[in-house]
Amino acid sequence: xxxxxxxxxxxxxxxxxxxxxxxxxxxxxxxxxxxxxxxxxxxxxxxxxxxxxxxxxxxxxxxxxxxxxxxxxxxxxxxxxxxxxxxxxxxxxxxxxxxxxxxxxxxxxxxxxxxxxxxxxxxxxxxxxxxxxxxxxxxxxxxxxxxxxxxxxxxxxxxxxxxxxxxxxxxxxxxxxxxxxxxxxxxxxxxxxxxxxxxxxxxxxxxxxxxxxxxxxxxxxxxxxxxxxxxxxxxxxxxxxxxxxxxxxxxxxxxxxxxxxxxxxxxxxxxxxxxxxxxxxxxxxxxxxxxxxxxxxxxxxxxxxxxxxxxxxxxxxxxxxxxxxxxxxxxxxxxxxxxxxxxxxxxxxxxxxxxxxxxxxxxxxxxxxxxxxxxxxxxxxxxxxxxxxxxxxxxxxxxxxxxxxxxxxxxxxxxxxxxxxxxxxxxxxxxxxxxxxxxxxxxxxxxxxxxxxxxx
Numbered sequence: 001x002x003x004x005x006x007x008x009x010x011x012x013x014x015x016x017x018x019x020x021x022x023x024x025x026x027x028x029x030x031x032x033x034x035x036x037x038x039x040x041x042x043x044x045x046x047x048x049x050x051x052x053x054x055x056x057x058x059x060x061x062x063x064x065x066x067x068x069x070x071x072x073x074x075x076x077x078x079x080x081x082x083x084x085x086x087x088x089x090x091x092x093x094x095x096x097x098x099x100x101x102x103x104x105x106x107x108x109x110x111x112x113x114x115x116x117x118x119x120x121x122x123x124x125x126x127x128x129x130x131x132x133x134x135x136x137x138x139x140x141x142x143x144x145x146x147x148x149x150x151x152x153x154x155x156x157x158x159x160x161x162x163x164x165x166x167x168x169x170x171x172x173x174x175x176x177x178x179x180x181x182x183x184x185x186x187x188x189x190x191x192x193x194x195x196x197x198x199x200x201x202x203x204x205x206x207x208x209x210x211x212x213x214x215x216x217x218x219x220x221x222x223x224x225x226x227x228x229x230x231x232x233x234x235x236x237x238x239x240x241x242x243x244x245x246x247x248x249x250x251x252x253x254x255x256x257x258x259x260x261x262x263x264x265x266x267x268x269x270x271x272x273x274x275x276x277x278x279x280x281x282x283x284x285x286x287x288x289x290x291x292x293x294x295x296x297x298x299x300x301x302x303x304x305x306x307x308x309x310x311x312x313x314x315x316x317x318x319x320x321x322x323x324x325x326x327x328x329x330x331x332x333x334x335x336x337x338x339x340x341x342x343x344x345x346x347x348x349x350x351x352x353x354x355x356x357x358x359x360x361x362x363x364x365x366x367x368x369x370x371x372x373x374x375x376x377x378x379x380x381x382x383x384x385x386x387x388x389x390x391x392x393x394x395x396x397x398x399x400x401x402x403x404x405x406x407x408x409x410x411x412x413x414x415x416x417x418x419x420x421x422x423x424x425x426x427x428x429x430x431x432x433x434x435x436x437x438x439x440x441x442x443x444x445x446x447x448x449x450x451x452x453x454x455x456x
Contacts, residue, residue, distance in 0.1 A: 003086040005043040008064035012046060012088070015056055021045045030071055030089050036337045036383065036391075037079030037420045042069065042089040049094045050111075051167055051175055051206040058204065059173030061088055067449045070200040072113055072139035076146060077338045078419030080199045080454050087452075090204060092141055098122050099207065107164060107181050109209040112141025119210075128212040131155075132162040134415070135321035141205045146417035147197030151320065154373030155247040155279070156213065158415065163196050167207035171445045181209055194440070199417055200451040202444045216247075216279035220289055221313045223305040224296050225271040229253065229356075231299045232272045233349040236372050238295050240345070244288050248277035249373035250320055253356065256327065256367035256380075263326035264319035271302060274372070275320060277313075320369070327367045327380035334382045337391075339398050339421070341405035342376040342414030351408055352377060355401055364393050376414035403428065418455045426455070 012020045021027065022044050032039035046057045061068050070090045071081040083089050095111035098119065102108060103126045110119055117137045119130045133143045134150035142148070144166065149158035156162070165179030178191035195202060226232040229251075236249050252260070252273045261268055276292060278285045293304050307313050319326070328336045343351045352368060359366045359379075370377025379401065381394040402412045402425045412418075412425035427434045438456055441448075 003066065005064070005066050005086060005088065008060055008066040008088065009044045011060050011064070012044065012057060015060065016046060016053060019047045019049070019053065021047065027089070030074070030091050031083040033071070033074045033076035033079060033081040035077050035079045035082070035419070035421065036335060037082055039079070039082035040085045042083035042087050043085065045089040045091050047091045047094050051169060054090060054092070054169045054204055054206050055173045055175050057088070057090060058169055058171060061449060062172045062447065065447055065449070067452050068204075069451050070145075070204045072142035072145075073115065073137070075134070075136050075138045075142065076419060077416045078413070078421040080146060080417050080419030080451070081142075082420060084453075092139070092204070092206070095141070095206065100209075101126070102181065102212075103128065105181060106212045106214075107209060108212055109181075109207060110140050112139060112206050112208060114140050116140060116143070123212055124215065127215050129215050130210060130212055132157065132159055132210070135317070140208050140210065144196050144205050144208050145199050147415070148417075149371075149376075149415045151248045151250055151317075151371060153371060153376075153415075154249055155245070160193065160196055162211045163192060163208060164211060165209040166192055166195055166205050168195050168203040168205050170203045171447065171450050176203070179209065197417070199419065199455050201441060201455050202450060204450070218280060218282045218285045219247075219313065220278050220285050221307045221316055222276045222278070222289060222292065223268060223273065223307065223316065224276065225269040225273045225302045226296075227271065227300050227302060229272040229352055230349040231301075232274050233345070233352075233372060235296045235299045235301070236274065237345055238299070239292050240373065242291070242295065244291050244295070245278070245280065246276055246292070246373060247279040248275070249371070250275040251370040251372040251377065252320075253352070253368040255365075256323060256369050259326040259330050259367050260319045260323060263329050264315070264322060266315070266319055269302060275316060323367070323369050324380055327382055330365060330367075331382050331384050333386075334384050337381040337383055337394055338378055338416070339381070339401065340376060340378040340414050340416050341401055341410055341412060342374065343405050343408045343410030345372070345375045347408040347410070348372060348375050348377070351404055351410070354404060355379070358397055358400055362393050362397050364390060364397060366394070366397065371414070374414070375410065420454060423455065
């Protein structure tokens with residue numbers, strides 16, 4: 001029998017007034033992320049502007065036994081913010097205040113809905129930046145919730161290492177704070193690490209304290225095509241082993257390069273290609289560019305383009321960040337399904353080459369891009385609506401990809417999160433560890449109201 005949410009929605013209106021929306025347009029706009037996974041309309045959307053709003057909303061839903069699904073910018077790729085009938089959506093996008101900017105301490109505290117671009121705009125006049133997180137603009141709360149990372153992770157780490165503290169609202173409306181602004185602590189359990197990556201299943205993150213970094217004095221990008229994927233990956237492994245500091249290292253297969261050329265107006269050689277970025281003082285950058293060029297040349301690099309001009313660099317990286325729509329544009333009218341895994345760097349070439357062979361044998365279009373510096377890569381399945389069976393084929397390729405990665409000592413997702421899409425892979429990867437996760441979930445969310453059906 002369907003859950004009657006009307007009493008809860010009525011009480012929410014009494015307490016939060018116009019912040020509660022039940023119209024179809026409002027519910028549709030906040031019902032899903034960018035993934036291909038299923039969703040349906042929530043019964044109501046609560047637009048929260050503060051931790052207090054979230055706390056009051058969760059207290060009401062807890063009393064009535066109504067599930068809640070949080071959403072921020074909605075940029076996720078595994079259905080982690082997708083709603084369903086019978087739940088209330090907690091919309092964090094109005095929470096856009098930068099609460100603290102610690103210029104001397106290199107930190108900031110922001111509300112969950114603050115976009116990465118907005119934080120960087122506020123930090124830039126002070127010579128600071130927040131480089132962690134994905135290339136796409138996303139909310140800081142969402143990035144913390146999914147333990148996100150992206151092209152800069154090889155130099156700056158993932159959200160796990162860049163979150164200093166949190167404010168979290170638990171299922172019954174209780175507000176807790178974790179961590180702080182100190183750079184280290186031995187006080188008690190690491191609750192910050194527990195909530196980072198929990199995807200709203202243990203509590204809703206409403207405020208995040210993060211590390212900031214100085215803006216590099218000089219930045220340069222190299223474009224290096226190779227005859228084989230293995231040669232490209234081995235160049236990166238050799239550079240890392242030699243201590244060459246690299247701030248971004250992206251691998252593109254030949255299909256993805258072709259897609260980017262067409263979509264972004266580039267003219268790159270359609271071969272396995274590295275985009276490599278260097279940061280630091282001018283002399284250090286020049287030296288490291290030369291060191292990497294020597295390593296790449298010794299492994300058969302086909303050419304070596306050095307891009308110091310900011311406009312050229314921006315165009316290259318924008319094209320990389322537009323890889324998903326570029327892949328979709330390969331077949332007009334198609335949609336995409338982006339999936340990712342992460343393996344030890346020593347197994348990366350093997351994993352990608354085996355995956356490419358599987359893609360070819362399965363007759364599915366799925367360009368590859370990867371954060372080669374940390375062993376993470378992505379498939380962009382191009383789903384033609386005129387061929388319904390392609391989704392089943394993609395699902396089978398994805399399942400084999402996950403099993404391949406885990407067998408190589410890797411993980412089912414390096415940065416997208418589990419959401420709806422990879423719940424079945426979690427037990428394959430963690431075994432009895434999932435039972436421990438379920439115990440924690442039951443302790444913090446005894447009624448299973450917090451983003452149910454996600455992660456576990």
